[in-house]
Amino acid sequence: MPSQQWSHTLSSYLPWTSPPLLISAPMGGFAWAPLATAVSLAGGLGLIGSLNDMSQLRTQLAEARSTFAASSNAAIKDSPTLPLGVGILAFICKIEDVVPVIREFEPAVVWLFAAKQLDDYTAWVDALREASPTSKVWIQVGNVEAALHVAKDARPDAICLQGADAGGHGFEKAAGIISLVPEAADALRREGHGDIPLLASGGIVDGRGVAAALALGAAGVVMGTRFLASKEVAIHPIAQAAVLEAQDGGQATRRSKLFDQLRGPNVWPEAYDGRSLVVQSYQDHVDGVGLEEIQRLHNEAVLGEDKGYATGRKGRAAIWAGTGVGSVGKVEEAGNIVEKVKREAREVMGGLAKL
Numbered sequence: 001m002p003s004q005q006w007s008h009t010l011s012s013y014l015p016w017t018s019p020p021l022l023i024s025a026p027m028g029g030f031a032w033a034p035l036a037t038a039v040s041l042a043g044g045l046g047l048i049g050s051l052n053d054m055s056q057l058r059t060q061l062a063e064a065r066s067t068f069a070a071s072s073n074a075a076i077k078d079s080p081t082l083p084l085g086v087g088i089l090a091f092i093c094k095i096e097d098v099v100p101v102i103r104e105f106e107p108a109v110v111w112l113f114a115a116k117q118l119d120d121y122t123a124w125v126d127a128l129r130e131a132s133p134t135s136k137v138w139i140q141v142g143n144v145e146a147a148l149h150v151a152k153d154a155r156p157d158a159i160c161l162q163g164a165d166a167g168g169h170g171f172e173k174a175a176g177i178i179s180l181v182p183e184a185a186d187a188l189r190r191e192g193h194g195d196i197p198l199l200a201s202g203g204i205v206d207g208r209g210v211a212a213a214l215a216l217g218a219a220g221v222v223m224g225t226r227f228l229a230s231k232e233v234a235i236h237p238i239a240q241a242a243v244l245e246a247q248d249g250g251q252a253t254r255r256s257k258l259f260d261q262l263r264g265p266n267v268w269p270e271a272y273d274g275r276s277l278v279v280q281s282y283q284d285h286v287d288g289v290g291l292e293e294i295q296r297l298h299n300e301a302v303l304g305e306d307k308g309y310a311t312g313r314k315g316r317a318a319i320w321a322g323t324g325v326g327s328v329g330k331v332e333e334a335g336n337i338v339e340k341v342k343r344e345a346r347e348v349m350g351g352l353a354k355l
């Protein structure tokens, strides 16, 4: 059973984690040191969200290092690497800017996403491995073709398969994890890449989702939207209220490139769109309002105290969230979320084993 071997591989370099492996997503601008450290201290893997400014990333990593140093958690203190991960958006950052930070802080994991071209990852992986041989490099992709491509060329230490239900940016052409994970796992095995551990993300918000992802063949699970309702996340209170209020994720959220055009020209690589709560800007787009007018109203609204966020779908700014949002109803400490979701997953798997 490859996922058992993968779990062994992953726990060998994430020794403070306990199964099932839960990972908080590197939500750029939302997941800072307080969230990442809380998740790792609870036995998960916390990721710091993608940042463009390397001095900001250094500050976050220094804060995380002192939080870990002050902790009495022996597994965290004994970790040979900084026991968290760092998200990097490969289309924005430059390898030469990122490498010195990774060399200095040696995070357990460097997570790469959204390269302009899939071929670009090879240079990233090589440079990061050379700079910090103890750090592992993971890549998130959204379809089988991309998984095969990066497995063959870049040879990452793990691949996260991001399903179409995911909040935030993702592959425009993607399936949900229920189809994506098994098909990608079979294809990778057939092509001789069955040694690369697979993780799953997209729409997973509780122990049932974790158990399902593990049953599909993933060795661990990445959750973003669930942590938008954590005490440690850096989110505007009105945006968080909108997340808590949203029900029926298939109707409350939508994937669209419009969300990346609200501020001006879309800078994301062609293959990507993003999933946000349905907001007034999107409704206007459906109703035929022109892009320029939508942008004007958006850019006016974000200058306000509420930053363009509102509940009741009335906001103008995007509120990135996945389809699992309807099951996210209250704000909890990130550590409690990790423990609770793991417990639920074990209960679900125990129940299924009796069938």
Ligand SMILES: Cc1cc2nc3c(=O)[nH]c(=O)nc-3n(C[C@H](O)[C@H](O)[C@H](O)COP(=O)(O)O)c2cc1C
Pocket: 025, 026, 027, 028, 029, 030, 049, 050, 087, 088, 089, 112, 113, 140, 162, 165, 166, 167, 168, 169, 201, 202, 203, 204, 222, 223, 224, 225, 226, 320, 321, 322, 323, 324
């Ligand atoms: C608010 C938000 C911001 C995100 N920002 C990033 C990011 O900066 N870099 C990245 O690799 N993924 C980002 N993601 C996507 C996550 O990596 C992950 O695929 C997603 O959260 C999983 O789906 P879920 O939100 O349904 O759990 C973001 C997701 C959300 C919800």
